[in-house]
Amino acid sequence: MRKEHVEYLKDLPINIHLANIMEYPIHWKESIEILFVLRGSIKLGVETESYELKERQIEIVNSNEVFWMKSDDPENLVLIVNIDPNFFEKYYDDAKEIFFYTDSSNEEIQENEKYYTLRRYLSILLFEAVSKLDDYEDMVEDHLLEMMYYLLNNFHYLYYEAENLEEDEALLERYHRIDKYISNNYMYKVSLQDIAEQEFLSSQYLSYKIKDTFGLGFNDYLNKIRVEESTKLLLTTDRSISDISEEVGFSHIRYYNKHFKLHYNMTPSQYRKRYKVSEEALEKQKRIKYKDITEAVAYLKSHLEDYERYNYDNKIIKLDFDLNSEITSEFHKPDIINLGNASLLLEEENRRILEDIQFKINFKYAIINNLFSDDMDIYRGKNHRFINWTRVENILDFILSQKIIPIIDIKGVEKHIIEDFISNFSYIYDQDVSEWLSTDIEEFKSNFLKEGIHSLNDTMNLVPYIIYSYTHENRRLILKMIDDISKDTVLDNDTFYGGDGIFTNNYLNKPSYYALMLLSLLGEEIIYRDEGYIMTKSEEGYQLLLFNPTMITEDILYNASPMTKPKERKVSINLYNMSGDFQITKYDLNKSYGSSYDKWAYLGKPERIDNWHWELLKEYSHPNVRYFYGKKSMVFNIRTTVKPNGVVLYILNNTNDE
Numbered sequence: 001m002r003k004e005h006v007e008y009l010k011d012l013p014i015n016i017h018l019a020n021i022m023e024y025p026i027h028w029k030e031s032i033e034i035l036f037v038l039r040g041s042i043k044l045g046v047e048t049e050s051y052e053l054k055e056r057q058i059e060i061v062n063s064n065e066v067f068w069m070k071s072d073d074p075e076n077l078v079l080i081v082n083i084d085p086n087f088f089e090k091y092y093d094d095a096k097e098i099f100f101y102t103d104s105s106n107e108e109i110q111e112n113e114k115y116y117t118l119r120r121y122l123s124i125l126l127f128e129a130v131s132k133l134d135d136y137e138d139m140v141e142d143h144l145l146e147m148m149y150y151l152l153n154n155f156h157y158l159y160y161e162a163e164n165l166e167e168d169e170a171l172l173e174r175y176h177r178i179d180k181y182i183s184n185n186y187m188y189k190v191s192l193q194d195i196a197e198q199e200f201l202s203s204q205y206l207s208y209k210i211k212d213t214f215g216l217g218f219n220d221y222l223n224k225i226r227v228e229e230s231t232k233l234l235l236t237t238d239r240s241i242s243d244i245s246e247e248v249g250f251s252h253i254r255y256y257n258k259h260f261k262l263h264y265n266m267t268p269s270q271y272r273k274r275y276k277v278s279e280e281a282l283e284k285q286k287r288i289k290y291k292d293i294t295e296a297v298a299y300l301k302s303h304l305e306d307y308e309r310y311n312y313d314n315k316i317i318k319l320d321f322d323l324n325s326e327i328t329s330e331f332h333k334p335d336i337i338n339l340g341n342a343s344l345l346l347e348e349e350n351r352r353i354l355e356d357i358q359f360k361i362n363f364k365y366a367i368i369n370n371l372f373s374d375d376m377d378i379y380r381g382k383n384h385r386f387i388n389w390t391r392v393e394n395i396l397d398f399i400l401s402q403k404i405i406p407i408i409d410i411k412g413v414e415k416h417i418i419e420d421f422i423s424n425f426s427y428i429y430d431q432d433v434s435e436w437l438s439t440d441i442e443e444f445k446s447n448f449l450k451e452g453i454h455s456l457n458d459t460m461n462l463v464p465y466i467i468y469s470y471t472h473e474n475r476r477l478i479l480k481m482i483d484d485i486s487k488d489t490v491l492d493n494d495t496f497y498g499g500d501g502i503f504t505n506n507y508l509n510k511p512s513y514y515a516l517m518l519l520s521l522l523g524e525e526i527i528y529r530d531e532g533y534i535m536t537k538s539e540e541g542y543q544l545l546l547f548n549p550t551m552i553t554e555d556i557l558y559n560a561s562p563m564t565k566p567k568e569r570k571v572s573i574n575l576y577n578m579s580g581d582f583q584i585t586k587y588d589l590n591k592s593y594g595s596s597y598d599k600w601a602y603l604g605k606p607e608r609i610d611n612w613h614w615e616l617l618k619e620y621s622h623p624n625v626r627y628f629y630g631k632k633s634m635v636f637n638i639r640t641t642v643k644p645n646g647v648v649l650y651i652l653n654n655t656n657d658e
Helices: 085-089 113-131 136-154 157-161 163-167 169-185 192-198 203-214 218-236 241-247 253-264 268-275 279-285 293-304 342-346 348-360 390-401 415-429 462-471 511-520 554-559 596-602 611-620
Strands: 014-029 032-039 041-046 049-054 058-061 067-070 077-083 287-291 316-322 336-341 365-369 405-409 446-448 476-478 480-482 501-503 525-530 533-537 541-547 569-576 582-589 624-630 635-642 647-654
Touching: 014 113, 014 218, 014 279, 014 293, 032 041, 032 049, 032 113, 032 293, 041 058, 049 058, 058 113, 077 085, 077 113, 077 293, 085 136, 113 136, 113 293, 169 192, 169 203, 169 218, 192 203, 203 218, 218 241, 218 253, 218 268, 241 253, 241 268, 253 268, 287 293, 336 342, 336 476, 342 348, 342 390, 348 480, 348 511, 365 390, 390 405, 390 415, 462 476, 462 511, 462 541, 462 647, 501 511, 511 582, 511 647, 541 569, 541 635, 569 647, 582 635, 596 611, 635 647
Parallel strands: 316 569, 336 365, 336 480, 365 405, 446 476, 480 501
Antiparallel strands: 014 067, 014 077, 014 287, 032 058, 032 077, 041 049, 041 067, 525 533, 533 541, 541 647, 569 635, 582 624, 582 647
16 A cells, blocks of 8 residues: 555654655655755655755645655655644644645755744754653644644745735635635536636636636646546556546546646556555665654754753752751842832822832832922022922822832032922921932942843843842842833834833833842741742741742843853752641742733734733733642642743741641
């Protein structure tokens, strides 16, 4: 039998082989077969066409397409990926009627982003199948499904026949319908007129469009399909040429011979004589050596470098914590925020943002800039000597209501204004407000983000930098409340442009906001601190913060200095000497939970976000929070996974049941 059965990996709709192919005679399979040449070159024949595939090139052989392979290159290596077409049909009804097509007409044609992405999908599928990490079966299916939709949207066979169809969904559906009808009814008397009536088109117009779309006139295209299907009967049966001709829909053997010779340069009889052999002889013709599939990974490293599970060490990091351990040092929580331009707090929306920040993080100090600017309307009267403090008082009242001590920038402010401010507000607030005035913020031992716009400020990459600064370097890192936009800011969208605020200009909280929030939930006393974690203690209980990677510097963050790629970490935590039961809260911050930027990127990075999507981003971009109960035990175990650039925080509060 020329039809070969495909054995898939256990419980998976896929199989992957690495092979050196010298010759593999004509055959077909009920699977989608993707050939990816890793080294050397091979020749490939699919139905009536033949190609030469060189290194890095990919060819897709669709289900039940007749094909052969051979090579003169003894060093060739080919990755062979077989996919069960039934898998995609579970998600896409017309899956078995879709054909995929890659272009290998020259060496450069596949050197673009579309083919790079396809190579990356194949590399990830290979890596997951080989490495067999935790949940690899789910990962294979997830990435396989993504790849199938990617093929559907980028390698649909009709895109290659007529590029304009890619932009016209209705036309694409029409010609897919026509092709499906012809492919499923080629053995009957198929009429152009019948199809034209079904599509409500004139025969003349449809004839022209079919040739324009498929590259062949209607009859030639129909007869090509008939000829291709006849090869299976020629190779697997002893039926007469006349019977086969009739079986595939030709009205006379003469027409069959004519069209067959047109595509194969030989008659059906000559084709059968040349290629029809016994099963035993067929097996002897196969010259293929299957290699250790793990060897393929080395050829695909460049496609796996940014895949978070690549080079993942599957070991479990075991941490033991004695809750009776002595305090080693103090932890200093984030306590200063930069409110930016004072006039921002004249707007109600910005006040609500600060209220939210104080509820979640509770800063002690706030830097205020331009409190004495023209925007605050403080000058009144002749020569601007009379000072109106109405707006300033309004802002200060609000800041103080949030239990924040203001740090007011007075650089360049006239002496008489400062004196009037001190006199007026010391009386109003019954305290010496000169303590709020600072000409040198450095006395607070503060560290600011690097000046300017940096795209990493919007992403999860900033999170480990913030975490490490506070937990391991005791650096008081100060971020702005809201992104600034100046006339020099270059915008390509109205939401994310790399500002240094913890909220975007249109009030979406960034991952950095949640990094500060999780730090604020830690206790004041450190009992454990080491690579990738810190454990603190408070009156309420214990707090364990796990993060990844363990160290990131400003040089790495902003200057693209080399760093070890962060990996997913599996952690097993043993807690000893529990004095009682705990109510446990788990916060998980990662690209999927807590990153509005990644949610926005998932939407396709739109220039503008409509109100509905903005509400979704605001509602669903937050850490994953879970609650559970920790019963007093001799050894209490917690297991978790920390994602690359992610953070996991456990809050263990005493239940006071004693």
